[in-house]
Amino acid sequence: MTDLSCTDTTPKPAIILVTPQMGENIGAAARAMANFGLTDLRLVAPRDGWPNHEALRNASGALDDLVQARVFDTLQQAINDLHTVLATTARPRDMVKDVYTPQSAATRITSEQTGAAIKTGLVFGGERAGLGNDDIARCHGIITIPTNPDFSSLNLGQSVLLVCWEWFRALDNTNDIQRPLGDSFPATQDKMDEFFVRLEHELEKGNFFKARDLKPTMLRNIRTMLTRAGFSDQELRTLHGIVSALIGKKKAAKDTP
Secondary structure (H helix, E strand, C coil), X not given: CCCHHHHCCCCCCEEEEXXXXXXXXXXXXXXXXXXXXXXXXXXXCCCCCCCCHHHXXXXXXXXXXXXXXXXXXXXXXXXXXXXXXXXXXXXXXXXXXXXXXXXHHHHHHHHHHCCCCCCEEEEECECCXXXXXXXXXXXXXXXXXXXXXXXXXXXXXXXXXXXXXXXXHHHCCCCCCCCCCCCCCEXXXXXXXXXXXXXXXXXXXXXXXXXXXXXXXXXXXXXXXXXXXXXXXXXHHHHHHHHHHHHHHHHHHHHCC
16 A cells, blocks of 8 residues: 655645536545545535535545535635646647646646645636636646547546546655565575575486486576566475475375385
């Protein structure tokens, strides 16, 4: 599980929903925010007022204490204290503004926040019509989420989740590939070499290396496979047990009259 502590001391963008219609989508947006460590939700003229029962139900507890929601009459009021604001929209606009993917938008926001108390916001339009041109004009840039051109429709909760995830990912230092070992440890090189020597000995006894001139290459390939696997000490003990069991079966077969 990813540690959310990477966001504890980093300024976090506000999520601004302009004229959201359905409480379910507000709740889904709040839940997505909580998933990725964002806490500042700003609602501009929500259609059904606030608080909203459906929003609270669909937030799955995110609006109880993790995400703080505030209501504003206009977008301008909602962004007055922010330094950088990016608007999410799928439609092309007749304005000269930088257009970001969610990933590049996250890069801009996190780079501006580093070492400075820069306050940022991400703006999302309502379900029916999205953001109006006047709303877009108030923002510093546009975020467009790449989707299948034959079916590009995203609901509000999905859009918020994708953009929040990219912001979180820009700060996350979790390794792309992990191998939890539990209480075990990676096998040391001397233990790996000990097993390799034993395996070579048993393969030799079993006449595995029929083509003698190919033996060095075959041994090198076997060592490469074993090394690449990255066995734990427990797994290596299991391999020793497998070899012992196979040797025992062969010996028992020879002793059978």
